[in-house]
Amino acid sequence: MCNCQCASHLKDFGTIERFIEPCILLLLSQKESHGYGLMEDLEKRCGEKVDIGNLYRTLRRMEKNGWVTSDWDKNDAGPDRRTYAVTTDGLHYLEEAIISLTRTDTILHHLLEGYKKMHHGDKIL
Numbered sequence: 001m002c003n004c005q006c007a008s009h010l011k012d013f014g015t016i017e018r019f020i021e022p023c024i025l026l027l028l029s030q031k032e033s034h035g036y037g038l039m040e041d042l043e044k045r046c047g048e049k050v051d052i053g054n055l056y057r058t059l060r061r062m063e064k065n066g067w068v069t070s071d072w073d074k075n076d077a078g079p080d081r082r083t084y085a086v087t088t089d090g091l092h093y094l095e096e097a098i099i100s101l102t103r104t105d106t107i108l109h110h111l112l113e114g115y116k117k118m119h120h121g122d123k124i125l
Contacts, residue, residue, distance in 0.1 A: 020058055021067075022097035023048055028068060028086035029094065035059065035082065059084055067093050 023046040027038060039055055042048045050058075062068045067090030073083045086094075 020048055020050060020055075021062060022094055022101065024058065024062065024084075025067060025086055025090050025094040025097075028084055029091060032083050032085045034073065034084070038084065062090070065093075066090070 020042065023042055024038060027033060027041050027045065033041065035052060035056055038059075039050060039052055042050055042055075059068060059070070063070055063084075066087060068084050068086055070082045070084050073081045075081060
């Protein structure tokens with residue numbers, strides 16, 4: 001292992017911690033859903049692939065924070081499923097997250113444009 005600061009040793013700056021929370025709230029603001037439905041929609045509509053265990057831990061934390069509620073959906077044709085819905089506090093948190101992410105998007109855009117200008121349009125890998 002080298003002591004340099006080369007790209008292979010730098011932190012992955014392409015991820016945004018806790019990005020999944022606003023994604024879940026956005027999806028639930030459109031319709032109630034169960035865990036597996038959320039997992040599929042997160043990948044299809046938000047580009048976030050999550051493991052089901054992490055998703056349920058996140059949903060429990062979000063429920064503890066008052067951003068979502070859950071209820072058991074009785075299903076005669078199969079196992080009962082817990083269905084999640086967004087709360088008013090969850091919608092407020094989503095609005096705050098969008099404002100913050102918009103600022104982050106602007107900052108990142110300026111950084112990337114500055115890099116392109118400095119390096120005459122070199123490809124960013």
